[in-house]
Amino acid sequence: MIFYFSATGNSEHVARSIAEANDDRLAYIPDLLTSGELSFDVSGEKMIGFVSPTYYWGLPTIVEDFLRRVELSFEERPYTFFVATYGTKNGAITQVAERILKDKGVDMDASYEVRMPDTWTPVFDLTNEENISKRVKTADEKLEEVMCQIASRSKGVFMKDRIPEFISKMFYSLYEKARRTENLTVEEHCTGCGRCAEFCPVHAIKMCDGRPEWTMDSCVMCLGCLHRCPSFAIQYGDKTKGHGQYINPHCPE
Ligand SMILES: Cc1cc2nc3c(=O)[nH]c(=O)nc-3n(C[C@H](O)[C@H](O)[C@H](O)COP(=O)(O)O)c2cc1C
Incomplete structure (x- = not known):
């Protein structure tokens, strides 16, 4: 089961591709929060995946809210992973998600990243179509790699654009404003x-x-x-x- 949030399709594409490759189902976080469907028995699931964009080096508030409220029950935990999409640096998004889930007894097996066009256009310019195509192509190649790692149930932190949490926290505090x-x-x-x-x-x-x-x-x-x-x-x-x-x-x- 792949839980995801996406505003502009980057994370949706990642979540959909993983779900399709594994014949798994997708769950859109805003719909779950609206309907109040927040308890899942995941015992028989092939995997538990979370896919989210990075906001201010951390979690979008809607994803944090979901992770805090979701109840996952299981006898044997299925392979569990988080994929962060981002434009430049993903900060401490996966560390924060990992901790929230760990506090409710759900350990994360793997954390992945897929770099995408940066949708924070108050700062980033997305008018150059050639640059966007290149970035999307590189992202597709990276996504293939991540899907292979997921298929082989890799364990670990597969991220090079992480930033320690104590630094990320300072930047994340600007998100509120x-x-x-x-x-x-x-x-x-x-x-x-x-x-x-x-x-x-x-x-x-x-x-x-x-x-x-x-x-x-x-x-x-x-x-x-x-x-x-x-x-x-x-x-x-x-x-x-x-x-x-x-x-x-x-x-x-
Ligand atoms: C409010 C906001 C804040 C963002 N902050 C970051 C950031 O801190 N680091 C980063 O690399 N990308 C940042 N981004 C870019 C998104 O994480 C990235 O483009 C993501 O793939 C968008 O996913 P989506 O199309 O599924 O919504 C930000 C985007 C938004 C809208």
């Missing part, structure tokens, strides 16, 4: 299609008079609304307009 919804704005040419509200994994957006309004002070800040807006009318600060939109090419809508 970055995820304030007041940072998001809507431009005049918004067509009011409601795609942003429909996608939002935490239901933080409501359409009011044909325009999105954020109903929470903070959200996951996954930027799914910004990257998925058909008219590119949602922005975060003054850089995102020039940095383009991105959805993993393997996961078109």
Whole structure:
């Protein structure tokens, strides 16, 4: 069983590829949190996988919330792993996930990383299609390698872009401010299609008079609304307009 979160398709592609290669099933974390389906008897499962993007060198709040709330029961624990997708450095995402699970009696057998285009467009520019294609191709090669390791039930930490937790914590503390919804704005040419509200994994957006309004002070800040807006009318600060939109090419809508 592969649990995953994804806003722009990178982690979805990784999770889907692993599930398909192992004829296993996928579970989308936002759907589980919405439905309250958080107890799983995983005794008969082939594997327990978690796939997540890295946010501020740590876990997206929605994934942390899920890991803290999920109950996994088993007689013999299936092979258990975490795959972090990321753009530059994945910090301490797997160390944090590992600890949360260990506290509830679930040990992690392996941690993997797959580097992808960086969707944090307040900083990173995703307008160069050639660069994106190259990064996606390299990611696909890395994913093949990770899938072979999973198939052979490798054990260990297979990550070169990790950062010690005590350093990562300092950067992670900035996420709290970055995820304030007041940072998001809507431009005049918004067509009011409601795609942003429909996608939002935490239901933080409501359409009011044909325009999105954020109903929470903070959200996951996954930027799914910004990257998925058909008219590119949602922005975060003054850089995102020039940095383009991105959805993993393997996961078109
Ligand atoms: C709020 C936010 C913070 C991010 N922080 C990091 C980071 O600290 N390190 C990193 O390498 N990538 C970071 N990224 C990039 C994503 O982890 C990366 O692009 C990921 O593959 C996106 O996955 P998805 O398409 O499944 O949502 C960040 C992206 C967002 C939206």
